[in-house]
Amino acid sequence: MVYIGxxxxxxxxxxxxxxxxxxxxxxxxxxxxADRHYSEIILDMATLIKKLLNxxxxxxxxxxxxxxxxxxxxxxxxxxxxxxxxxHFYNVPIREELKRYYDVPxxxxxxxxxxxxxxxxxxxxxxxxxSVMITLGTxxxxxxxxxxxxxxxxNSAASELGHMIIVHDGILCSCGQKGCFEKxxxxxxxISQTIEGAKKNPTSLINEIVNHDYSKINAKTxxxxxxxxxxxxxxxxxxxxxYLSSGIINIVDILFPEYIVIGGGLGNEGENLIAPLRxxxxxxxxxxHGLRETTILPAKMGNDAGIIGAAMLVKxx
Amino acid sequence: MVYIGxxxxxxxxxxxxxxxxxxxxxxxxxxxxADRHYSEIILDMATLIKKLLNxxxxxxxxxxxxxxxxxxxxxxxxxxxxxxxxxHFYNVPIREELKRYYDVPxxxxxxxxxxxxxxxxxxxxxxxxxSVMITLGTxxxxxxxxxxxxxxxxNSAASELGHMIIVHDGILCSCGQKGCFEKxxxxxxxISQTIEGAKKNPTSLINEIVNHDYSKINAKTxxxxxxxxxxxxxxxxxxxxxYLSSGIINIVDILFPEYIVIGGGLGNEGENLIAPLRxxxxxxxxxxHGLRETTILPAKMGNDAGIIGAAMLVKxx
Numbered sequence: 001m002v003y004i005g006x007x008x009x010x011x012x013x014x015x016x017x018x019x020x021x022x023x024x025x026x027x028x029x030x031x032x033x034a035d036r037h038y039s040e041i042i043l044d045m046a047t048l049i050k051k052l053l054n055x056x057x058x059x060x061x062x063x064x065x066x067x068x069x070x071x072x073x074x075x076x077x078x079x080x081x082x083x084x085x086x087x088h089f090y091n092v093p094i095r096e097e098l099k100r101y102y103d104v105p106x107x108x109x110x111x112x113x114x115x116x117x118x119x120x121x122x123x124x125x126x127x128x129x130x131s132v133m134i135t136l137g138t139x140x141x142x143x144x145x146x147x148x149x150x151x152x153x154x155n156s157a158a159s160e161l162g163h164m165i166i167v168h169d170g171i172l173c174s175c176g177q178k179g180c181f182e183k184x185x186x187x188x189x190x191i192s193q194t195i196e197g198a199k200k201n202p203t204s205l206i207n208e209i210v211n212h213d214y215s216k217i218n219a220k221t222x223x224x225x226x227x228x229x230x231x232x233x234x235x236x237x238x239x240x241x242x243y244l245s246s247g248i249i250n251i252v253d254i255l256f257p258e259y260i261v262i263g264g265g266l267g268n269e270g271e272n273l274i275a276p277l278r279x280x281x282x283x284x285x286x287x288x289h290g291l292r293e294t295t296i297l298p299a300k301m302g303n304d305a306g307i308i309g310a311a312m313l314v315k316x317x
Numbered sequence: 318m319v320y321i322g323x324x325x326x327x328x329x330x331x332x333x334x335x336x337x338x339x340x341x342x343x344x345x346x347x348x349x350x351a352d353r354h355y356s357e358i359i360l361d362m363a364t365l366i367k368k369l370l371n372x373x374x375x376x377x378x379x380x381x382x383x384x385x386x387x388x389x390x391x392x393x394x395x396x397x398x399x400x401x402x403x404x405h406f407y408n409v410p411i412r413e414e415l416k417r418y419y420d421v422p423x424x425x426x427x428x429x430x431x432x433x434x435x436x437x438x439x440x441x442x443x444x445x446x447x448s449v450m451i452t453l454g455t456x457x458x459x460x461x462x463x464x465x466x467x468x469x470x471x472n473s474a475a476s477e478l479g480h481m482i483i484v485h486d487g488i489l490c491s492c493g494q495k496g497c498f499e500k501x502x503x504x505x506x507x508i509s510q511t512i513e514g515a516k517k518n519p520t521s522l523i524n525e526i527v528n529h530d531y532s533k534i535n536a537k538t539x540x541x542x543x544x545x546x547x548x549x550x551x552x553x554x555x556x557x558x559x560y561l562s563s564g565i566i567n568i569v570d571i572l573f574p575e576y577i578v579i580g581g582g583l584g585n586e587g588e589n590l591i592a593p594l595r596x597x598x599x600x601x602x603x604x605x606h607g608l609r610e611t612t613i614l615p616a617k618m619g620n621d622a623g624i625i626g627a628a629m630l631v632k633x634x
Contacts, residue, residue: 153447168501254477257470286492
């Protein structure tokens with residue numbers, strides 16, 4: 001028996017057939033073309049599943065269920081995607097619509113929760129019961145695993161870690177709050193901080209690296225400049241890791257998970273980012289005083305986390 | 318069959334015999350005299366239990382277990398109070414020591430968690446599965462209830478809500494972190510903010526109310542001054558509720574509990590405090606956009622929460 005996992009993104013729909021050990025037997029993807037009516041997108045999803053089943057000679061009778069990870073705010077109880085900015089979805093009954101094609105159990109969850117579940121089942125946090133994953137990308141996503149299961153709260157909409165306030169009355173976020181974690185510690189925030197630092201310090205190597213074209217600055221630029229000995233870059237990274245540590249300390253003080261797993265684009269910086277972060281959190285977090293400490297480590301599951309985690313939604317039921 | 322609940326505080330040891338419906342059948346207290354060796358304090362605890370049993374004609378055979386709520390950082394798994402500033406306890410094996418007198422199941426938990434459990438079992442949050450209680454006193458305590466049980470995290474030391482950082486690089490806290498929630502939104506913080514406001518505004522009514530003796534300012538002073546129409550008091554409260562809302566918004570965005578229950582001394586301000594707080598959180602919190610909302614309401618259990626919640630530690634097993 002196998003599971004089907006679907007990673008529904010703003011750019012592409014990725015799907016795979018996954019076994020109980022988390023191994024992807026076959027996978028494929030199609031473009032989302034998010035500006036279409038949802039019924040067309042879900043039809044493409046069903047067609048993609050059909051192709052996977054055909055290509056692998058697996059029948060739907062061997063499929064225990066379908067799990068879907070989506071951006072935005074899905075309601076996992078009703079299977080409705082309440083809201084997604086990326087997909088322009090508003091109260092879309094994904095489960096009901098996909099059931100028209102495949103009458104198997106269908107589960108829907110937020111993509112950050114799905115990635116956390118993949119890490120918890122097979123990745124960095126597989127040996128512990130309680131873990132939190134944060135993904136540092138354009139924004140900051142978060143998934144909370146309690147007793148080996150996704151914690152969704154009232155609305156299966158909990159763990160919006162990117163929107164915790166770490167700077168009271170700080171920078172305005174698109175969500176309407178001020179001082180959100182992701183305005184200070186996401187990859188986008190680091191890029192803004194790098195541009196600002198480069199402008200203020202015309203002799204910084206950062207300017208040279210991008211030929212004074214700030215649109216070329218990405219999240220790696222400042223790490224490369226630091227590697228080459230640039231003082232401005234070093235200061236930008238120190239400040240950035242300070243912000244990041246405030247959010248991580250809050251997760252430790254509130255949830256005290258065994259592990260915190262760092263994923264997303266910035267997670268790829270690995271120990272460059274995580275070693276100094278670990279030091280600050282260990283020295284500072286209230287809950288670490290004289291006790292066991294939360295372990296901070298990079299994500300392991302890579303690009304397939306979305307498919308595998310979504311498939312595990314079925315296993316988790 | 319009944320439970321025994323013990324509310325171990327820096328000033329007094331309160332104990333009660335509690336039935337399954339959360340009714341206290343008998344209760345009593347003795348002074349803690351916290352500067353003694355722990356074995357003497359625990360002997361007093363045992364003697365107090367003996368007195369309750371004698372006075373109520375209940376035998377130890379009718380007692381299903383003893384629950385203890387303590388300040389500081391207890392390790393609920395081992396029954397050891399790892400650290401308590403108030404009691405000057407460091408790695409005290411409370412369970413083992415009390416077992417010498419009463420060989421029944423004994424459970425130990427942080428007092429804020431115990432209060433949250435009391436509210437969840439019989440108080441403000443009794444109808445929901447997931448709730449968070451915060452107590453606004455000298456500091457800010459927190460208890461997280463998930464699926465009707467205390468969530469303790471890695472170390473049964475989670476839910477240190479008072480030490481979440483809401484002002485990155487803000488006021489130094491005694492815990493070593495900067496910008497902790499309790500430095501801005503506890504009763505003590507409100508008193509500091511009231512003194513500062515009164516000093517800056519010599520014509521404010523606050524000065525008159527306390528006869529210019531700032532040591533007389535307590536958490537109620539500014540509410541009284543506002544009631545009488547004082548503009549400075551109004552501004553102080555608005556700023557204070559702003560800070561409070563940042564911490565509450567973080568709890569909503571991270572945990573999205575059905576209910577948040579506000580207790581502690583400041584909780585007694587009731588709707589004066591909670592109505593404007595509710596408005597800000599409802600309008601601002603990311604997770605409330607277009608969805609069900611977390612309900613914020615005052616605690617109900619009053620002074621007996623410690624005894625009743627501690628007794629419920631036994632029921633919860």
